[in-house]
Amino acid sequence: MIGVRGLSKSFGPKRVLDGIDLAVGQGESLCVIGQSGTGKSVLLRCILGLEVPDSGQILWQGQPLDRAARGRFLAGFGMLFQGAALFDSLSVWQNVAFRLRQRMPDARARSIALDKLARVGLGPDIADLMPSELSGGMAKRVGLARAIADDPQVIFFDEPTTGLDPIRARAIDALIRGIVTETGATAITITHDMASVRIIGDRVAMLQDGRIVHDGPVAQMDHAPALAAFLGKMPPQGADFAGT
Ligand SMILES: Nc1ncnc2c1ncn2[C@@H]1O[C@H](COP(=O)(O)OP(=O)(O)OP(=O)(O)O)[C@@H](O)[C@H]1O
Numbered sequence: 001m002i003g004v005r006g007l008s009k010s011f012g013p014k015r016v017l018d019g020i021d022l023a024v025g026q027g028e029s030l031c032v033i034g035q036s037g038t039g040k041s042v043l044l045r046c047i048l049g050l051e052v053p054d055s056g057q058i059l060w061q062g063q064p065l066d067r068a069a070r071g072r073f074l075a076g077f078g079m080l081f082q083g084a085a086l087f088d089s090l091s092v093w094q095n096v097a098f099r100l101r102q103r104m105p106d107a108r109a110r111s112i113a114l115d116k117l118a119r120v121g122l123g124p125d126i127a128d129l130m131p132s133e134l135s136g137g138m139a140k141r142v143g144l145a146r147a148i149a150d151d152p153q154v155i156f157f158d159e160p161t162t163g164l165d166p167i168r169a170r171a172i173d174a175l176i177r178g179i180v181t182e183t184g185a186t187a188i189t190i191t192h193d194m195a196s197v198r199i200i201g202d203r204v205a206m207l208q209d210g211r212i213v214h215d216g217p218v219a220q221m222d223h224a225p226a227l228a229a230f231l232g233k234m235p236p237q238g239a240d241f242a243g244t
Pocket residue numbers: 011016034035036037038039040041042043
């Protein structure tokens with residue numbers, strides 16, 4: 001289980017997170033949605049320890065994530081960054097094997113990287129290409145292979161379909177769902193893409209004005225009033241369509 005309890009974070013006078021409670025069970029896939037600027041990335045950064053919350057706790061395996069446990073937690077998570085965020089100076093296989101190479105010989109790390117590339121639908125022919133030689137969809141797949149290279153227990157997906165056309169986006173969603181199901185990993189996905197939520201998520205939580213205003217099963221989200229704007233049933237709060 002991973003979660004947060006009473007998490008608050010302000011930047012100057014702006015309270016971005018205002019007492020967030022959220023928990024994701026082992027093997028569960030949670031999608032977090034919310035309008036731009038509502039604090040989804042800040043929430044993720046707090047969980048990863050990249051941002052220090054003003055108050056509240058990160059929970060892992062039922063316990064507050066203290067300094068001693070954070071090392072074990074960080075060793076056991078995978079992350080697909082928005083825009084893939086590959087290392088430009090490393091080849092495809094070296095990107096995928098980035099963590100593995102710190103603790104095993106290159107030949108073994110490369111072999112695992114090729115397996116993970118195959119899992120995301122990429123052949124060995126691209127293993128020695130550089131990131132600049134990849135299309136956006138291929139780069140995203142390489143990022144996904146890197147996220148799963150170490151068989152993580154928890155995987156974070158930050159806007160996994162941003163920048164992809166709908167066909168490639170749905171292919172990435174299906175890959176993520178398949179990987180999460182077959183590995184039993186716990187998944188937290190940040191997205192604006194409700195089509196992704198339907199494929200990837202078991203549960204969807206919505207962040208608004210610093211709080212979780214909805215948290216429920218994806219199977220029931222079509223009937224959730226708080227999600228109406230995201231489902232295209234009404235204009236988003238605060239939207240000004242006149243002349244835009
Ligand atoms: N380091 C920082 N210093 C000051 N303000 C920040 C900082 N990081 C985030 N913010 C502010 O916190 C708010 C939430 O930002 P965040 O990036 O989490 O939004 P988001 O929901 O992820 O948006 P998007 O969907 O556009 O990525 C924004 O108003 C942002 O300007």
